[in-house]
Amino acid sequence: MFTQEFWDERYAGSDRIWSGNPNRRLVEHVDGLRPGTALDVGCGEGADAVWLARHGWQVVGVDVSQVALDRAAEHAEQNGVGRQCRWQQVDLMAGGPLPEADLVSVHFLHLPDPQFERAYAAAAAAVRPGGTLLVGAHHPADIGTGLRNDRLAHLLFAPEKVTALLDPADWDVQVADAPTREETRDGATATVTDTVVRAVRRA
Template sequence: MSEHPQDEELWDERYRSRPTLWSGEPNRHLVGEAADLAPGLALDVGCGEGADAIWLAQRGWRVDGVDVSGVALQRAAEHAERAGAEVAGRISWLHENLTAWDPGRGRYDLVSAQYMHLPQPERDVLFRRLGEAVAPGGTLLVVGHHPSDLQTTVPRPPRPELFFTGADVVALLDPDGWDVVTDTAVARPATDPDGRVVTVHDTVVRARRR
């Protein structure tokens, strides 16, 4: 997690520092929460090297994958091509700074934001904008590191304002316009720098726009 979440130069350099930065597998909470959704148009927010977008496209979704890093997007496009022309043809890669980009209103059947950690004012603006981008009947899925992770020995930036709970996300949604399907903190094992296995938690919020 970067302390400058939308710093293009920083993220480009971080990607260049490794042949691959992420696992190449789709995020587990996307798989768990979106597997039962009917395919439509999806927005993969902070798509990185493209694993989530590719997983969605393989299941029939059309996907806009957006990221601040041009290096990440180039890798994502290459990974999609290796997954096959049909998969690659369902994905559009968008090079945008998410704190300034407007995805439009009511466009997407699924908006997925996985581990987007910004300071609260910018985060609230982004999450509200992402909610507005969801079409009626569509789904907003937000996943992030839970604030309780700061009490563990797993490395996290010492900035509490970067972390959020499900309640923080739900509070941004108009209760008359949304049905909250999932609001939980999911425990999972992680290994700290000393090799110890500890328990961390992921905030997972899935909401359906009425």
Template sequence: MSDATTWDERYAAADRIFSGNPNAALVHEVAGLTPGTALDLGCGEGGDAVWLARQGWTVTAVDVSEVALRRVAASAAEAGVTVEVQQHDLQRTFPEGTFDLVSSQFLYSYGDFPRERILRRAAEAVAPGGILLIESHQGHGPGEEHPPIHFPSPAELLAALEPAPGEWEVLRCAEHPRAGEDRTDSTVKLRRVAR
């Protein structure tokens, strides 16, 4: 079964999987940035993408699921904003161009998913002066049952990104508690200073 089919089935099983609200870490980390072009990888139902568009960003939202992307388009229309949706299996294809913000909020999938390779490709899509923002889990929440996944520490993820010396400024590389939940997440935030 393909990733697209798996995720389409997951989204189709309910009217809504997520809250529709933006991730708190995204809101915190984007505050103060001048809006430009943004790429939302693994956008799900579009809570982040629609919020970014409301802040004045020109947003491209990417997901493997056609069902999810239809929900993004509907949410954007309801909010009165424009979000470009693109279907990509990021293991095989990637949006063209460069962006002022490339956001990966909890980008995971089933099976053997080459997350670090995809995130290195995401780094290539950051324009000079732009931001790469990666939010990750640091473990499953209490009582959650999931297949075993290795959650690298922020330092491990930063090393896996292989940022070229002098090309990137590390703005944040740290774990933090998730607001209102008994779990820990992490943020890796980089600015491209040269290309």
């Protein structure tokens, strides 16, 4: 399920997988930052990238799926921000460097070990001095809500799994939290928990 083939097939099988709205935690934690360059890691269909571009950011969206990237590019054009967005196919499981940016946003990227450490270390390394790393994810507290696949419980993580990768000499961790929110799916509403990490790379 972590291959380009898997995700290309999944995206191709539906007109849209995600809501088309930006992630709530992105909006909460980026609002107020001075726009610059942004890297959206695992950008999917581009909702976060488009929101960032509409708020003044120059965005590079990366994803393993070319089908998702093509859909994201179309979404950006439809919203009048095609010129503010670039798209790059990247296999995060393979590691390697990512484009540098003032803001690196990683939302709901759930990977097994050791690929988790490799991908998130690459994301952190892409943050320019003085820039921000923002991570949002499903928290392990969500297991049992019925809104997550319990077979994938080992992929959910708490903030500490991310902050453990950040050297305190280089990073100021501003937020390492597990806020809750209401989520409705198929008519059922449950309280879910998000992992949220916001850290600034020391200049």
